[in-house]
Amino acid sequence: MTAEMDPATDGAMSYVYAVGRAGTPVETALAGRQGLEGTPLRTVRAGDLVALVSSVPSASYGAEGVQAQMEDLGRLEVLARTHHAVVEAAYEHATVLPMRLATVYLGDGRVREMLGEREPEFSALLARLEGHVELGVKVYADPREAVAVSSREAEADTTDRPGRAYLQRRRAQQQNHRATYRAAGAVAAGVSDRVAGIAEAHVTHRPQQGELTEAAGENIVNDAYLVHGTRAGAFRAALAGLGDDVPGVRVEITGPWAPYSFATPPEAGGGEPR
């Protein structure tokens, strides 16, 4: 919309993507890049911390504007992907704390105040997460896939007894269903064992459902692991092939991500925000 936005304009507010440490590449690495609304990214410093921000028009990022954006999946996607892209680009160069989507201040002065107030908390989190990445592990159960594999031959010779064939099929489906979920559970249980020496922390997310979930089957486990960046490869290797030999069970690894799931203070309970 407003590629014209001048950061100095009165109507502009400061959108915070992430917070990092002063003196790290985050201060310079993203110079020239653009954030939301096509405005340039910049840093705001206070003490030892810097916030990665860009100016956004108050019309779209005031209370009503943000809400309108979030209510519209198309706009929300742009917002979320842009936010994420900035965090990710920053994380390539330095450890930063990703802010939650739509953390907006009236101006850079307010961002500085916030940094000052949060300094101890942010410094502790940055120290803990330094050099670490997050890897997602999702386990899916797809009984239909398992059935498709096992019941193909059975069908041929029963066409003259459809009732029996139907019952057999139903029974096979149910057994398959149970077996697939059991197998998926076993595979999921194997994950933490395999990565035991590699991951340093672990949180459980809600399994994903709904239209945005593109994958086939049901997501039964959706976890995130905190791993040192140098060990991300080892993490993937440790899980390589897991579930490959189990029909109807699939393991998907995502990331590395900036450690979003570990940037919440411990009181927040990790997995289930209230």
Added chain:
Amino acid sequence: MSDSLAGRMGASSAASPYGQQQSSANLADILERVLDKGVVIAGDIQINLLDIELLTIKLRLLVASVDKAKEMGIDWWEHDPSLSSRARTERPEARGASRDDAAGSQVEAENARLRAEIAELRAAVGLPAAGSGQESLPGRPGVEHAEGEESK
């Protein structure tokens, strides 16, 4: 996916994945993180708390537990064709007729065969024919009217 984040630990100039993983990462995975995770601090811009609650619930429906939402009595998405495949197929005007009909007639054909076979089996073991109340002779014709069956 991309090794970009790990990449920074070693080579300083990983070829810009900015905008790369961005497009490939699953939106559900991204929303899950940028909405639910990360550092949560109150900015200057506050959305009405009640609205945030609603919003969060709605968004969760997209990435999280539908069952939980249903427990809470929230099911509007089932009627929103852009969110629910069920709504799409239930709405007559949005219905992909050809495909559903093909599937439907297949099911009907199977039902018919099943009913015939059940009647046969019942006859074989001396049970009355299906259709509970009114009796037709153990045999076939009576079964044809048992049309109430919804085939899941």
